[in-house]
Amino acid sequence: MRISLNWLRELVTVSMSPEEIGETLTMAGFEVEDIEDRRTWAEGVVVGRVLERQAHPDADRLSVCKVDIGAGEPSTIVCGAANVRADTYVPVATVGSYLPVVDLKIRPQKKRGVLSEGMICSLAELGLAKDSEGIHIFPQEDLKIGQDVRPLLGLDDVILDLTSTANRADALSLVGIARELAAITGVPLNLPDIPERAIASDEKSLALHISESKACPVYIGTLISGVKIAPSPEWLQRRLLASGTRPINNVVDVTNYVLLEWGQPLHAFDADRLQQVAGGDRLTVGVRFANGGETLTTLDSQERKLHEQTLLITANDRPVALAGVMGGEATEVYDGSMNLMLEAALFDSVAIRRSARSLGLRTEASARYERGVNAAELPLACRRALQLLEELAEGTVESQAIVQSQAIQATTAPTIELRLDRVNAVLGPVDLSDSDEDESVIGELQSEDVERILTALGCQVAATNPDRTLWNVTVPPYRYRDLEREIDLIEEVARLYGFNKFIDTLPKEGEAGYLPIDQALLREIHQAFRAVGLTEVMHYSVGKPDEERQIQLTNPLFAEFSALRTDLLPALIDAFQFNQEQGNGALQAYEIGRVFWKEEDGLMESDRIAGILGGDPSQGRWVTSGREQPMSWFEAKGVLQSVFQRLGVEVEYQPDRRNPILHPGRTASLWIGGEHLGVFGQLHPQERQRRSLPDEVYIFELELDLLLHKMDQEDQLTPVFRLYSPFPATDRDIAFFAPTKFSVADIQRAVHQTAGTLLESVSLFDEYRGENVPTGQRSLAFRLIYRAGDRTLTDDEVEPIHQKVRDTLQEKFQADLRS
Known part of the structure; x- marks a missing residue:
């Protein structure tokens, strides 16, 4: 935003130089990108009076002028402008002056x-x-010859080009910057005197119908009669030009002036044209969203096709303006306008952002509405505009209509509790010395400092304890959007006290940092998956909406990314397919991410681990004569089991047929301590064929929080060392037929429970189904290893235990023993 220093100094009396003001605002968070010193543009240029003008003897387009510049004898100046004439006052660059805009040094x-x-x-x-057809001729009469032209042309000004952060909507105005500068420097604020006024309402002349109260919570329409359209006075035009706005006429210039001064966008309609577009005898101004197929020609003469999310101003339900963005050409103020309807409204920032984006149109008004306009000062800005219209356009205020939603009426200034100890804990020690030359005195912010700063910002500060270390702070209405919490007030204290006054040295003694337990365990999980050869991948947490339980985004960038993901597997399968199509081989990968879904109780989310592996992971196939050797189900399970062993958790596998994208006979649900951990299985053949994937592709998905919880147990964090037995083991093999309904995991669990502490391990080493095996059964062979830590076991000790195992298999699992 471009700030005129002359205009700013009318609002707040500061004696600092432009450079000091720029440095002060920059340190307070408003970066001054450029300081445009206009005083250098016309240094040495004075008012001169053309006494006589004669044609040049040797050039048709040149004139020889005698000009009085107040230096005794008149100067002879050759001029090439066609509009130069005698008895006029003109700006004259004297000999020795320099014009930096055109890079010209004036010499005889x-x-x-x-x-x-x-x-x-x-x-x-x-x-x-930018361009001039001729020299400038002052319209004033009886100017003082030889006087400096800069005050006459507004070149005695300095322009500050500054930017503000997105949360400081109040800083997009001269008043907002003046308030900030007054708070920093402590000088008084001199805001314009805008008297209260009562304006009658007349529904026969103007009625309001706001169908979208959420998008437009406040609307003020004022009818003004008898205006005289004319150019604005010079002081107003200069201020607009200094701010980068082109003067048009006194009515439009007033709305732009209030926009720059108070940050409140206004729009003036030609009331007669508005009635003509509306038709009928009565005028009802409304606010609604556009219907499909509607169009509107805006002030830039562009016919715009309106979208359903475009917010409109209507006259008897006919579109006349883009709310908060740009007016319509059919109702604009022109040279013959006599009656006006002045709009002062508060529009929702989200609604204006969507409306402007849908049309690819962004204006000074929409930029302010998108950041948030101050609702409390909306009537004040309206009265300011009416005051100037009566003064500069000789208008007469006839009637006013106001619609205000109950939500706005019920809005009160927020009150925030602030603690002095919290302020010092967050900000740390400060340098209490008065100047840079004094020796540093380290201390803390005092109650007086906090109260002084917050009061200067316009806050009401009320201490709630005798020692004034706890306050209730009431935020001013023009800062309610960005001062919402205690930490916001602490930031304001730091900003106005001065960031450069806080101590930036580190403490002499520090404490070693450490990772939280969940982060340390998460790193172990990453290491475990990388150790088995899996590569970490990351995908977007949004995707296409294809499930009822998906959570839809209210403002998606694209339709393809308009819903939150409910699981991690689809993206991993897509990545596996993409790598295959690009000739990169089978992807062995895992991902840790968050999933989201809807339930009857509300919105849910959880963190999960998912992975995919398969195909032939080997790089060279020398021993297989170039043929691929797909990974088997047991090899894939072994990869996952290696991870669990490295993490120190015991996981059980149970048959599972519920997941439609997994093979119904080669899928297992994973359980840990009786709780469901996740699922592991082979990709369904139909899904594999649809995507043209290799024969063997395996995927898994685990609940991260449950895994972290089991790893966080005391016996997992600090494992107990067990001595290795120096005595030899004895093994026994057992083979039998068993019905397929019994899982290997159930059989192994029963064997462990029966054999007791002498059984060191039990493992399956053979499974067979087919010829010579009864229907509905399978042949299983297990190896049982027995070992004691204090002796060598004898057959007399092992055989009774092994016989109990055989009996248990026959009783519980209908085993037909073969050995």
């Missing part, structure tokens, strides 16, 4: 044989216009 020089002692300037040469 001959032009076609005539010595020229200076230059009569145009506005373009003084930096006030």
Whole structure:
């Protein structure tokens, strides 16, 4: 935003130089990107009076002028402008002056044989216009010859080009910057005197119908009659030009002036044209969203096709303006306008952002509405505009209609509790010395400092304890959008006290940092998966909406990314397929991410681990004569089991047929301590064929929180060392037929429980189904290893235990023993 220093100094009396003001605002969070010192543009340019003008003897387009510049004898100046004439006051660049805009040093020089002692300037040469048809002629009469032209042309000003953060909507106005500067420097604020006024309402002349109260919580429409359209006075035009706004006429300029001064966008409609577009005898101004197929020609003469999310101003339900963005051409103020309808409204920032984005149109008004306009000062800005319209356009206020939603009426200034100890804990020690030359005195912020700063910002500070270390702070209405919590107030204290006053040295003694337990365990999980050869991948947490339980985004960038993911597996399968199609081989990968879904109780989320592996993971196939050797189900399970062993958790596998994308006969649900951990299985053949994937692809998905919880147990964090037995083991093999309904995990669990502490391990080493095996059964062979830590076991000790195992298999699992 461009800030005129002359205008700013009318609102707050500061004696600092422009550079000091720029440094002060920058340190307070408002970065001053450029300081445009206009005083240098016309240094040495004075008011001169053309006494006589004669044609140049040797050039048709040049004139030889005698100009009085108040230096005794008149100066002879050769001028090429067609509009130069005698008895006029003009700006004259004297000999020795420098015009930086055109990079010209004025020296005496001959032009076609005539010595020229200076230059009569145009506005373009003084930096006030891009192009000029001729020299500038002052409209004033009886100017003082030889006086400095800069005050006459507004070149005695300095322009600060500054940017503010997105949360500081109040800083997009002169008043907002003046308040900030007054709070920093402690000088008084001199805001314009805007008296209260009562305006009658007349529904026969103007009625309001706001169908979208959430998008437009406040609307003020004022009818003004008898205006006279004319150019704005010079002081107003100069301020607009200094701020980068082109003057148009006194009515439009007033709305732009209030926009710059108070940050409140306004719009003036030609009331007669508005009635003509509306039709009928009565005028009802409304606010609604556009219907499909509607169009509107805006002030830039562009016919715009409206979308359903475009917010409109209507006259008897006919579109006349883009709410908060741009007015319509059919109702604009023109030279013949006599009656106005002034709009002052509060529009929802989200609604204006969507509306402007849907049309690819962004204006000064929409930029302010998108950041948030101050609702409390909306009537004040409206009264300011009416005051200027009566003064500059001779208008008469006839009637006013106001619609205000109950939500806005019920809005109160927020009150925040602030603690002094919290302020010092967050900000740390400060340098209490008065100047840079004094020796540093380290201390803490005091109650007086906090109260002084917050009061200067316009807050009401009330201490709630005798020692004034706890306050209830009431936020001013123009800061309610960005001062919501205690930490926001602490930031304001730091910002206005001065960031450069806080101690930036580290403590002499520090404490070694450490990772939280969940982060340390999460790193172990990453290491375990990388150790078995899996690569970590990451995908977007949004995707296409294809499930009822998916959570839909209210403002998606694209339709393809409009819903939150409910699981991690689809993205991993897509990545596996993409790598295959690109000739990169089978992807062995895992991902840790968050999933989201809807339930009757509300919205849910959880963290999960998912992975995919398969195909032939080997790089060379020398021993297989170039043929691929797909990973088997047991090899894939072994990879996952290696991870669990490395993490120190015991996981049980149970048959599972519930997941439709997994093979119904090669899928297992994973259980840990009686709780469901996740699922592991082979990709369903139909899904594999649809995607043209290899024969063997395996996927898994685990609940991260449950895994972390089991790893966080005391016996897992600090494992107990067990001595290795120095005595030899004895093994026994047992083979039998068993019905397929019994899982290997159940059989192994029963064997462990029966054999007791002497059984060191039990493992399956053979499974067979087919010829010579009864229907509905399978042949299983287990190896049982017995070992004691204090002796060598004898057959007399092992055989009774082994016989109990055989009996248990026959009783519980209908085993037909073969050995």
